[in-house]
Amino acid sequence: MTHPTLAPEExxxxxxxxxxxxxxxxxxxxxxxxxxxxxxxxxxxxxxSGSGKTLLTRTLFGLQDxxxxxxxxxxxxxxxxxxxxxxxxVRGLLGHAIGYVPQDPFSSLNPSMRxxxxxxxxxxxxxxxxxGAERTxxxxxxxxxxxxxxxxxxxxxxxxxxxxxxxRQRIVFAIALSQEPKxxxxxxxxxxxxxxxxxxxxxxxxxxxxxxxxxxxxxxxxLELLRQSVGRIAVLYGGQLLNIVPAADVGTHAAHxxxxxxxxxxxxxxxxxxxxxxxxxxxxxxxxxxxxxAFASRCAYAEPVCLTAPLPLNAGITSxxxxxxxxxxxx
Amino acid sequence: xxxxxxxxxxxxLSLFVLxxxxxxxxxxxAGDPAIVAAGPNAGAxxxxxxxxxxxxxxxxxxxxAIYCGQILQGDLGTSWFxxxxxxxxxxxxxxxxxxxxxxxMLINLAVSLPLGLLTARYAGSRFDDLVRLGxxxxxxxxxxxxxxxxxxxxxxxxxxxxxxxxxxxxxxxxSGATGFYxxxxxAAGNMNVFLDTLAHLVLPAFALSLLxxxxxxxxxxxxxxxxxxxxxxxxxxAKGASEPRIMFRHVFANGATPAxxxxxxxxxxxxxxxxxxxxxxGRPGIGRYAVKAVTQSDIHAVVAVVFVVGVVFLLANLLVDxxxxxxxxxxxxxx
Amino acid sequence: xxxxxxxxxxxxxxxxxxxxxxxILVAIIGPFVTxxxxxxxxxxxxxxxxSSMHWFGTDGSGRDVLSRLLHGAQLTLSATFFxxxxxxVIGCTIGIFSAFVGGAADNALMRLADIWLGFPPLxxxxxxxxxxxxxxxxxxxxxxxxWWPNYARLSRMVTADxxxxxxxxxxxxxxxxxxxxxxxxxxxxxxxVLIVQVTLDISAVMLxxxxxxxxxxxxxxPQPEWGAMIADGRSYVANGWWIVxxxxxxxxxxxxxxxxxGDMLRRELDPTSRRR
Numbered sequence: 001m002t003h004p005t006l007a008p009e010e011x012x013x014x015x016x017x018x019x020x021x022x023x024x025x026x027x028x029x030x031x032x033x034x035x036x037x038x039x040x041x042x043x044x045x046x047x048x049s050g051s052g053k054t055l056l057t058r059t060l061f062g063l064q065d066x067x068x069x070x071x072x073x074x075x076x077x078x079x080x081x082x083x084x085x086x087x088x089x090v091r092g093l094l095g096h097a098i099g100y101v102p103q104d105p106f107s108s109l110n111p112s113m114r115x116x117x118x119x120x121x122x123x124x125x126x127x128x129x130x131x132g133a134e135r136t137x138x139x140x141x142x143x144x145x146x147x148x149x150x151x152x153x154x155x156x157x158x159x160x161x162x163x164x165x166x167x168r169q170r171i172v173f174a175i176a177l178s179q180e181p182k183x184x185x186x187x188x189x190x191x192x193x194x195x196x197x198x199x200x201x202x203x204x205x206x207x208x209x210x211x212x213x214x215x216x217x218x219x220x221x222x223l224e225l226l227r228q229s230v231g232r233i234a235v236l237y238g239g240q241l242l243n244i245v246p247a248a249d250v251g252t253h254a255a256h257x258x259x260x261x262x263x264x265x266x267x268x269x270x271x272x273x274x275x276x277x278x279x280x281x282x283x284x285x286x287x288x289x290x291x292x293x294a295f296a297s298r299c300a301y302a303e304p305v306c307l308t309a310p311l312p313l314n315a316g317i318t319s320x321x322x323x324x325x326x327x328x329x330x331x
Numbered sequence: 332x333x334x335x336x337x338x339x340x341x342x343x344l345s346l347f348v349l350x351x352x353x354x355x356x357x358x359x360x361a362g363d364p365a366i367v368a369a370g371p372n373a374g375a376x377x378x379x380x381x382x383x384x385x386x387x388x389x390x391x392x393x394x395x396a397i398y399c400g401q402i403l404q405g406d407l408g409t410s411w412f413x414x415x416x417x418x419x420x421x422x423x424x425x426x427x428x429x430x431x432x433x434x435x436m437l438i439n440l441a442v443s444l445p446l447g448l449l450t451a452r453y454a455g456s457r458f459d460d461l462v463r464l465g466x467x468x469x470x471x472x473x474x475x476x477x478x479x480x481x482x483x484x485x486x487x488x489x490x491x492x493x494x495x496x497x498x499x500x501x502x503x504x505x506s507g508a509t510g511f512y513x514x515x516x517x518a519a520g521n522m523n524v525f526l527d528t529l530a531h532l533v534l535p536a537f538a539l540s541l542l543x544x545x546x547x548x549x550x551x552x553x554x555x556x557x558x559x560x561x562x563x564x565x566x567x568x569a570k571g572a573s574e575p576r577i578m579f580r581h582v583f584a585n586g587a588t589p590a591x592x593x594x595x596x597x598x599x600x601x602x603x604x605x606x607x608x609x610x611x612x613g614r615p616g617i618g619r620y621a622v623k624a625v626t627q628s629d630i631h632a633v634v635a636v637v638f639v640v641g642v643v644f645l646l647a648n649l650l651v652d653x654x655x656x657x658x659x660x661x662x663x664x665x666x
Numbered sequence: 667x668x669x670x671x672x673x674x675x676x677x678x679x680x681x682x683x684x685x686x687x688x689x690i691l692v693a694i695i696g697p698f699v700t701x702x703x704x705x706x707x708x709x710x711x712x713x714x715x716x717s718s719m720h721w722f723g724t725d726g727s728g729r730d731v732l733s734r735l736l737h738g739a740q741l742t743l744s745a746t747f748f749x750x751x752x753x754x755v756i757g758c759t760i761g762i763f764s765a766f767v768g769g770a771a772d773n774a775l776m777r778l779a780d781i782w783l784g785f786p787p788l789x790x791x792x793x794x795x796x797x798x799x800x801x802x803x804x805x806x807x808x809x810x811x812x813w814w815p816n817y818a819r820l821s822r823m824v825t826a827d828x829x830x831x832x833x834x835x836x837x838x839x840x841x842x843x844x845x846x847x848x849x850x851x852x853x854x855x856x857x858x859v860l861i862v863q864v865t866l867d868i869s870a871v872m873l874x875x876x877x878x879x880x881x882x883x884x885x886x887x888p889q890p891e892w893g894a895m896i897a898d899g900r901s902y903v904a905n906g907w908w909i910v911x912x913x914x915x916x917x918x919x920x921x922x923x924x925x926x927x928g929d930m931l932r933r934e935l936d937p938t939s940r941r942r
Contacts, residue, residue, distance in 0.1 A: 063565055095571015102569070108562035112584045112659075121580075125571045172566065179570065345781045352782075352790070361797035464678065467929060471869045471921030475880045476896055476914035483903055542873075596784060603786030607877055611900075621789075622881045625796045637793035641785050648784070 010078055011036035012183055012215050018072035020052075020059045029067065029286040030056045030239040032311065037183065037215050042206060044226035044247070045219045046262070047236035052286030053219050054103075054187055056236065061100060061185055062090040077182065096126045099176030099214075101186040101205075105168035105193075109160035115171055116140055116156030119178050126179035140178065147174045148204055166197035173205050177212060184209055185217045190225075202229055223250065223259075224266045232320060235259045238294025239286035240311060243329060244320045256322040256329040258295045293325055301326060338652045342645050347399075349641040354398050357408075357634045363387070407635040412627045417635040420620065425639070426510030427497060428609065428616035430528075432601045434536035439544045440594065444583075447551020447590065452578055454556055462548065469545030475607040478538035482611060485534060492534050495613035499527050535612040539604060543597050550593045555586035588655055595651030599644025670927075673934050682926035689920050693743040696736035704734040704890045713906045723908040725899060727888070731912050734890035738913060741891045743920075745806050746872045750864050752810040757817025758860070762852060764818070765825035766844070776822060779815035787812045788874060795883040802891065805884035809874055813867075820863055824856040858935040866928035869921030876917055892917050 013036065020030040030052040037043045047053040058064035060074065074081045074090070076097070081089045094100065102108040110118060119140040120133075129136060137156070144152035147170040160168055169189055176184055186205065190198035202218075206229055209216045220226050226233050227247045235243040235258060243256035251263045264277045281298040288294035296306035303326065311323045322329030358364055365381040366373075373381075382388055386397050401408075407417040450459045486494040497512065498505055502524050507515020513532075516524035558564070559582060567577045605618030617636055624632035674680040702720075708728035716723040722731035764775045787809075794808035828834060828851055837847060876893025878884035885891030887898045892913040899909030 061569075063568055091568070091571075094569050098569075100566070100569035102562040102565050104562050108566045110563040110567070110581050110585070113581070121572070122570045175566070175570065344777070345784070348778065348781045349785065352785075353793070356793050356797040360794065463929070464926075467925035468918075468922050471873070471918050471925055473873055473876055473880075473893070473896070473914060473917050473921075475877060475893075476910070476917065479896070479900060479903060479910055480914070483907070487904075599784075600786045600788070603789035603792075606788065606792060606881055610881070621792060625792065625800065625881065625883050628796070628799075630797055633796045634793055637789055640789045644784065644786055 011075075012039045012041075012077060013037045013217075014073075014075040015060065016073040016075075018056070018060065018074065019070050020055060020067050021070045023066050023068055027287055028070070028239075028289065030059075030236075031288075032290045033072075033236075033241040035234050035241060035244055037217060039182070040210070040213055040215055041232070042209070042216045042218065042230045044230035044233040045217060045236060046221065046223050046226050046233055048221060048262075048283050050283060050285045051236045052239040053221075053236045055286060057185055057187055057217065057219055060090070061098060062087045062094060063100065095122070096179055097182050099179055099181035099184045101169070101172050101176055101184065101189045103188045103191060105165050105172055105189075108172055109168055111160055114157050114159060115144075115163075119143060119171070119175055122175045122178045140174075143174045143178050144171070146208060147171070147177070149174070164197075165193050166201055169193065169201050170204065173201075173208070177208060177214075180212070181214065183215045183217065185219070187219045188221070189218070191220070191222075198225070223262050224268060227251075227263075233259075235262070238284040238288035240288055240290070240294045240323065242293070242295060242323045245322070245329065246320055249320075254329060256324050257299050257301050259329065261295075261298075261300070293323070301328060334656055335653055338649055338656075342649045345645050346642070349638065349645070350399050350402060351395070353402075353634050353638045353641075354395050356637065357631060358387075358391075358394060358398070361630045361634075402638065407638065408631040410624070410629055410632045412624070412629040412632070417632050420632070421617065421635055421639050423510070424615060424617045424620045425643075427512075427614060428602060428605050428618060429643075430511050430513060431532060431536055431539065431605060431609070431614065431616060432598060434529075434532045435540040435543070435601055436594070436598060438536060438540040439547050439597065442540075442544045443547030443551050443594075444587070444590070446548045448555050448578055448583060448586070450548070450552045451555035451559055451586070452574070452582075454552075454559075466545045466548050469541050469548075472541055472545075474538060474542055474604060475611060477541060478535065478608045478611045481534050481538055493531050497528065497531055497614055498524065499531070502527050531612075531614075535608045535614060539601060539608050542604070543601055547590075547594065547597065551586070551590045554588075554590040555582060558582045558586040588659070591651060591655060592648075595648045596644070598647040598651075599640060602643055603640050673930055675930070679926055679930050682923040682930075685919060685923040686927055689739060689743065689923065692736055693739040696739050700730075700733035700736045702730035702733040704729060704737040705888065706730075713902060715906075716908055722912045723906065725895075725909045726902045726906065729888070731895075731909060734895060735892070735912055735916055738890040738892045738895060739916070741802070741885065741889065742872060742875060742893075742917070745802060745875050745885075745891070746868060749806055749809045749813060749871050749875070750867060752806075753813040754817050754860060754864060756810065757814040757819075758821040758856070760814070761818040761821030761823075762825050762848060765822045765829060766848075772822075776819065779818045782812075783815040783819065785812070788877060791874060791878060792881070792883060795878055800883045800886065802879070802885040802889065805875060805878040808878070808883075809871060813871065816863070816867070817860070820859060821856055824859050825852050828852055828855050862928060862932045862935055865924055865931055868924040868928070872917065872921055872924075876913075 015036070016034045018030065018033045019028060021028045033056060035043075045053050045057065055064060055067055059067045059069055069083060069086045071083070074086070076093060109115070116137065120136050123136050123139060131139070141152045141156055144155060149155050149167060149170055155163075160171075163171065173189075189205065190201050193201060202225065206216065218226065218230055223233070227250045230247055232244055232246050233250065234241055235245065235256060237258050243259045245255045245259055249255055250259060253260070255263070261279045264275070265279065267273070267276050279298055284294050284297070291310050292308050293299070293302075293306045293311060296302045299306065306325050309325050311325065363382075365378050365385055365387050369378050369381050386394055389397075405418055407421065409415065410417050410420065413420070446462055450462045453459050482494060486492050493499060505512070505516070505521070505524050507519065509515055512528040513525060516522070516528060563581060564577055567581050572581070602617065605616055606621050607618070609616040609619035610622045617639065621633060621636040624636065670683055674683055706729060710728065711720075711724050712726055712728035714720050714724040714728075720730050720732065722735060724730055725734070760775060760779075764772045790812040791805065791808035794811050795804040798804035798807065834847065834851065837851070842850075875884060876891065876896070879891045879893030880897045882897070885894040887894050895913040896910050899906065899913070903910050
């Protein structure tokens with residue numbers, strides 16, 4: 001395997017000015033999104049439902065049939081993927097360079113295929129059978145043990161509906177891990193689970209990813225969860241990427257007003273009840289475009305310029321940036 | 332096991348509904364069975380005697396009990412036209428019809444499953460639209476009409492296949508133990524008869540299958556389309572599985588189960604629809620027997636056919652359900 | 667009716683709507699515009715091939731095929747619509763009743779409908795029709811008899827769905843009487859679902875009617891019902907192909923038109939079956 005040698009500062013994945021539109025009707029849902037994920041980085045993407053975060057990631061990784069990348073530049077390991085035939089190009093990376101963990105563990109495993117078979121299939125698809133069926137089986141069992149499946153040799157021959165949601169998500173993660181990708185994309189991997197299981201599964205996933213040297217994009221609507229588990233967080237609203245902020249800066253004035261408002265909604269141990277505030281107004285859906293800030297209508301600081309001026313969307317994507325037109329949250 | 336028991340109980344219940352329907356037909360709708368049995372010229376005294384002999388003076392519920400008892404002992408009554416026990420007639424006529432339905436079902440499955448799978452995968456495409464139009468056309472074709480047209484063109488004008496009957500003139504002496512010629516000829520090692528039987532089956536089976544295939548494609552598509560939207564397909568794609576692999580290794584097995592239940596039901600419906608083709612192709616069988624009984628106003632024979640087709644229908648459903656259950660990998664979790 | 671003209675999206679759907687309207691028009695006025703008496707036997711003009719005199723030729727007894735086809739439209743379509751309307755009325759009465767009563771009776775009725783629905787409809791109708799004595803009326807009632815459970819199931823489902831919604835609870839609180847609930851809430855809400863199903867069932871019922879007539883338990887030869895016409899033409903098929911061809915094409919095109927319209931209506935009216 002030959003990979004282009006990367007300069008140390010070159011990010012693993014770089015997305016510049018990505019615009020995503022629906023295939024039917026051609027409506028633009030996500031516009032001008034730029035971010036970069038470094039090797040071994042754990043990167044969070046947060047947004048309310050309808051903010052476009054799932055559409056963005058699923059389209060970027062070739063898993064959304066009804067939308068496509070209409071503009072922008074996506075670079076993976078220093079290689080720029082063509083805009084024409086983007087879906088096919090990025091799907092060529094799935095299954096070895098990029099792994100994906102879907103939202104709902106209750107439907108993301110094939111109900112009529114044994115667990116073990118689903119993992120060995122992944123290994124086969126990534127590498128063929130260089131080590132033979134028996135060794136592949138052993139590798140799968142070792143992976144199951146690693147992600148915390150009790151009695152993995154027994155579980156190997158069982159079917160998905162014999163496992164709880166948390167266990168299933170561990171299995172899905174084992175599938176992704178088995179292909180030894182460089183980047184793991186996890187789309188709300190724990191939303192369907194209860195709070196305690198959520199924490200455990202996330203911790204396990206991030207720990208194993210770190211150990212295997214994976215970069216992770218963790219998508220969630222749960223800012224608190226991301227704040228505690230990732231390095232940097234990208235904040236999406238109305239199809240605009242408003243903020244990329246180090247997790248430690250969330251809750252300080254070093255963040256975009258929307259990030260600030262989003263954080264103010266969350267009850268945490270440090271916060272008094274009186275400090276918990278909801279954001280006034282209704283969230284806008286994706287597809288807001290690039291002129292004017294999508295959040296302006298609900299923002300406490302908004303000024304007339306916020307409704308019309310083009311957003312500064314591109315600065316400093318490998319570290320952090322704020323798209324606030326008033327310069328709030330910019331370092 | 333609870334699942335199998337439940338299916339069996341449901342089948343027995345259905346059998347009683349069927350018995351009730353046939354009882355209704357032969358004892359109530361058709362008028363006084365004694366008058367029917369006595370024939371057109373019988374006097375009042377003879378009818379009264381027959382009524383007593385047949386237990387028709389008893390309450391309806393008792394009559395139903397007696398009727399059920401008779402049927403369950405295998406007594407389907409006597410044809411008042413041939414004066415033969417109907418049960419033996421039906422047993423003789425059933426194998427050729429089942430053979431026909433079996434081939435028609437094979438055609439149905441061979442077309443429906445792949446087309447249903449592909450149209451589900453490419454839902455909304457030109458190909459999908461084209462197949463849907465074909466399905467609507469197929470569902471609008473009168474079976475008996477297309478049978479006549481095929482017979483005239485393929486067998487009559489082009490002489491590609493035999494026009495009528497079960498076997499050609501040269502093989503007219505052939506007979507076998509089971510009455511299923513495809514099976515009997517193979518057992519006897521007689522390829523000639525086997526191919527001849529098959530040639531005689533092609534046209535009627537094709538005509539019979541058209542309507543059911545149209546429905547079959549639609550059912551399969553509906554069953555499969557929901558599968559393609561599930562997250563395991565996304566995961567398979569994320570694993571780097573090719574589209575054919577996703578279709579055949581992942582989606583097919585999951586979508587086929589509900590579809591096969593419907594195909595199980597179609598088996599019985601097809602057997603019923605043999606009344607529309609067997610007569611045209613001059614094939615012996617339960618359908619032709621029924622049509623003949625209808626034209627001779629032989630009500631008990633007709634009702635017996637209703638009953639037998641109903642029983643085959645129930646058995647086919649039960650077998651498919653049990654087979655799917657046994658084959659299902661997740662039987663520990665079911666029911 | 668006017669809305670039907672605005673719904674079609676493709677040329678096939680437009681053609682289907684036009685064709686269906688023509689067929690319905692023919693079924694209404696056909697008998698008044700036929701060039702010949704459909705029952706007039708004339709041995710001098712038997713088995714005439716299609717010509718300017720007889721567009722669709724004449725049959726084995728010298729009757730004009732076109733005239734019979736036009737009369738047959740009325741016979742076949744009115745029988746079909748009668749089966750569907752009677753089936754809907756009987757089925758919906760039972761279905762709505764079942765949903766309102768609930769409990770064991772509801773369960774038993776729906777189980778019965780399930781079982782009934784399963785049995786091969788054609789053979790059930792065949793038994794019933796021959797028990798009644800072969801005639802078109804018998805075939806019609808036979809089909810009603812085997813068709814009602816479709817609509818019982820459907821209307822029960824829709825009714826139970828409506829009854830579970832909040833506005834019914836508030837209607838209950840206000841003391842809205844039962845018949846008002848049925849006519850104000852249930853029937854209007856069930857209408858769209860039913861109209862889709864009925865349209866899709868037209869072809870199946872029509873095929874069943876003509877099938878029963880073909881095997882001799884429905885309309886009797888020489889009635890100009892389309893299935894019976896095919897049965898009648900069978901013996902002349904070698905030297906009078908048009909006798910069998912014309913009614914078959916008529917059945918096929920009518921069934922296809924209504925299938926396309928049903929598919930279109932489902933797309934437009936039934937939100938649960940919308941394709942992506």
